[in-house]
Amino acid sequence: MSTSQAIINISDLRLRTFIGFNPDEMEKMQDIVINVEIHYPAEKARLFDNVADALNYKDVTKQIIHHVEEGRFLLLEKLVDDVLKISHQHPWVTYAKVKIDKPHALRFADSVSLTLAWQRD
Template identity: 25%
Template sequence: MINELDEIYIQKVRVKAILGLYPEERLNPQDFIVSAKLYLDLREAGKSDDINHTVDYDSLHRKLAEIANESECLLIEKLAELCAAECLSHALVQACTIKIDKPEALELADNVAISIYRQRQ
């Protein structure tokens, strides 16, 4: 089914958030990067040229940033689930992939990231 759907990408939404297990991670906001890939049918939007037939990605990227900035989760996995739920709350979105980068997480590596895929039941 996913192969038959179109995709909208929201890439590299930069946020600062309290996120992490360790006490030092809970003191000051860290930099995170949230990206989303939305799977939906865009044919009607292409025909109608009407925003009601697609996802308002400006509003969605702001909502993803708000979720990240306010969440104070312990795990990036939890933040990814919250972001996926927001994406799937849009009626046209059939599935999504959420990627969260935590560039300050590891001392000897440039980045750690997770990616989750969620679809409507």
């Protein structure tokens, strides 16, 4: 990775959505915790301090929030893939990784999580 690559981390974005296929999961929203890592070339942004040269992480986060809160998902895999697609849709993105935790999904565990990553060819 060159020194001009920026890494944006959106950490512990806590949202509620319908996730799961058990009857109770389909009837009530559950908490999820989202972590996103986005890489993009930031040489111009770092050299010239121009907002137009930076990836707008607020816009990405708003799209994620809207998609998650308005959606219904049977599988964690689908939810993670959807958030990953939102995370790398900007043409500047060279790499993205998404991890989503479903707290209290298992009786004796704090959380169950799934991670997917994408890299531009």
